[in-house]
Amino acid sequence: MGEKILMKGNEVIGEAALRAGCKHYFGYPITPQTEIAHYMAKRMPMVGGTFVQAESEVAAINMVYGAASAGVRALTSSSSPGISLKQEGISYASCAELPAVIVNIVRCGPGLGGILPAQCDYFQAVKGGGHGDYKMVVLAPCSVQELYELTVEAFNIADKYRILVMIMGDGILGQMMEPVEFKDKEEIISVQKNWAASGTKMNRENNVITSIYIDPEKMEKHNLKLQEKYSRIASSEVKVETYNCENADIIVSAFGSVARIVKNVISMAEKEGIKVGLIRPITLWPFPESEFLKYADVPKAFLTVEMNAGQMFEDVKMAVNGRKKVYFHGRMGGMIPTQQDILDKIKEILKV
Amino acid sequence: MIKQDIVIAGFGGQGILSAGKVLANAGMLEDKYVSWLPSYGPEMRGGTANCHVVISEEPVASPIINDATTLIVMNGPSLEKFEDMVVEGGLIIIDSSLVETEVKRKDVEVFRIPASKMADDMGNVTYANIILLGKLIAKTGIISKDSFEESLKKVLPAKKHYMIPEEVEALKMGMSL
Numbered sequence: 297m298g299e300k301i302l303m304k305g306n307e308v309i310g311e312a313a314l315r316a317g318c319k320h321y322f323g324y325p326i327t328p329q330t331e332i333a334h335y336m337a338k339r340m341p342m343v344g345g346t347f348v349q350a351e352s353e354v355a356a357i358n359m360v361y362g363a364a365s366a367g368v369r370a371l372t373s374s375s376s377p378g379i380s381l382k383q384e385g386i387s388y389a390s391c392a393e394l395p396a397v398i399v400n401i402v403r404c405g406p407g408l409g410g411i412l413p414a415q416c417d418y419f420q421a422v423k424g425g426g427h428g429d430y431k432m433v434v435l436a437p438c439s440v441q442e443l444y445e446l447t448v449e450a451f452n453i454a455d456k457y458r459i460l461v462m463i464m465g466d467g468i469l470g471q472m473m474e475p476v477e478f479k480d481k482e483e484i485i486s487v488q489k490n491w492a493a494s495g496t497k498m499n500r501e502n503n504v505i506t507s508i509y510i511d512p513e514k515m516e517k518h519n520l521k522l523q524e525k526y527s528r529i530a531s532s533e534v535k536v537e538t539y540n541c542e543n544a545d546i547i548v549s550a551f552g553s554v555a556r557i558v559k560n561v562i563s564m565a566e567k568e569g570i571k572v573g574l575i576r577p578i579t580l581w582p583f584p585e586s587e588f589l590k591y592a593d594v595p596k597a598f599l600t601v602e603m604n605a606g607q608m609f610e611d612v613k614m615a616v617n618g619r620k621k622v623y624f625h626g627r628m629g630g631m632i633p634t635q636q637d638i639l640d641k642i643k644e645i646l647k648v
Numbered sequence: 649m650i651k652q653d654i655v656i657a658g659f660g661g662q663g664i665l666s667a668g669k670v671l672a673n674a675g676m677l678e679d680k681y682v683s684w685l686p687s688y689g690p691e692m693r694g695g696t697a698n699c700h701v702v703i704s705e706e707p708v709a710s711p712i713i714n715d716a717t718t719l720i721v722m723n724g725p726s727l728e729k730f731e732d733m734v735v736e737g738g739l740i741i742i743d744s745s746l747v748e749t750e751v752k753r754k755d756v757e758v759f760r761i762p763a764s765k766m767a768d769d770m771g772n773v774t775y776a777n778i779i780l781l782g783k784l785i786a787k788t789g790i791i792s793k794d795s796f797e798e799s800l801k802k803v804l805p806a807k808k809h810y811m812i813p814e815e816v817e818a819l820k821m822g823m824s825l
Binding site: 300328411475630 | 673676684
């Protein structure tokens with residue numbers, strides 16, 4: 297590990313992608329993630345890479361489709377309304393099994409909404425914002441250091457499974473500065489992309505990258521292949537942080553920056569004799585269901601805290617599967633849940 | 649445990665965000681845990697800016713400050729907006745050249761320093777933020793003067809390094825008040 301550097305979350309995403317060997321970035325500016333594009337515009341020429349400010353988000357995701365088809369590591373980034381525009385491309389790339397990384401530094405919606413932090417794109421990311429039965433691996437970092445590590449990992453997961461990986465943050469993570477320690481050398485998995493449309497050099501058959509299968513039997517067969525891949529990922533790529541859950545009176549679940557607010561709540565509650573645990577899903581898909589089952593008998597209740605109207609809440613309820621009551625506390629519109637409000641909610645639930 | 653939750657607020661252009669960066673960087677150089685969170689919301693368009701800086705001996709849970717141990721303010725609206733978030737016994741450091749409003753709270757320690765006037769007398773009004781940081785450092789000991797100087801070297805671009813000796817003078821001036 298090198299020395300610690302104080303860096304902005306968005307810039308760290310850019311640096312991490314470069315370190316992961318990504319030399320192709322396509323994007324269109326939107327607050328609060330434009331620093332990723334700034335960073336890439338500055339750095340790509342230095343490493344012999346390609347930075348394109350596309351004419352729109354739709355164009356950018358299709359440029360990613362093209363670059364990934366040719367077998368190179370490619371990145372696009374945007375924020376909520378821009379990610380909505382990318383959904384068609386995301387569905388197509390998922391069907392074509394293209395590996396690439398998409399960053400969503402979420403802002404509050406719906407609509408053009410506002411630029412302040414939110415987590416209201418959870419459903420869109422994990423349930424499929426585009427059409428069809430597809431999945432993306434969705435990573436939810438909660439610190440600048442984790443933004444770095446998970447961005448590098450995102451490229452590895454993408455290549456390993458030929459899948460899109462989304463990194464979902466918010467304006468707090470993107471805009472904040474924290475110390476980050478880069479490794480001297482990244483662990484980059486090397487995958488033979490013998491499926492890529494990278495030129496036959498006249499010594500092999502054409503590789504075809506497509507998302508169209510007119511024959512229903514072929515289309516179903518392809519769907520089954522995708523589903524088989526998703527189950528493999530679900531059984532081997534789950535990441536979760538569990539904190540303070542043994543003997544907890546209540547287990548709170550939160551992801552991303554909200555999980556950090558919950559950690560403050562844990563210390564506040566401790567002073568009042570209340571033991572609060574935290575389950576922080578790091579992969580939002582695949583969702584760490586078994587972690588919830590493992591602790592289902594421990595607390596009196598579960599509580600999810602999110603910057604939305606209750607989205608991950610549904611997955612937590614499914615995971616807990618009726619064994620305990622699951623409560624919800626959320627803020628919307630760019631409002632951030634305060635530690636006091638969360639603590640009050642906990643006391644209300646536990647009737648203390 | 650030593651921990652400071654510092655909110656710095658004022659107009660855009662007063663070096664509010666950079667003062668926070670220098671502070672956070674200095675904390676990091678002392679191997680403390682730090683975070684810096686700027687306001688990036690629509691209020692910036694009205695010309696106000698603020699940042700939250702946490703410097704702590706333990707890992708920073710949330711970078712969002714609800715209860716500030718220190719508030720540094722460089723304009724009137726920020727004092728009104730943020731004075732209630734300071735903890736009992738906390739510090740409010742005010743650039744009195746720019747803020748005429750009185751602090752309503754009676755349970756906090758208030759320092760009114762004519763920082764902009766002092767910086768102007770030094771020949772560069774942009775050092776006002778540094779003078780105010782000087783007071784913070786002297787009062788809380790959250791970072792040392794040497795780390796501050798080291799941090800300036802990291803935060804300022806090389807072409808501005810010639811300003812460092814004067815900035816350190818400004819810091820010392822704030823520390824001696």
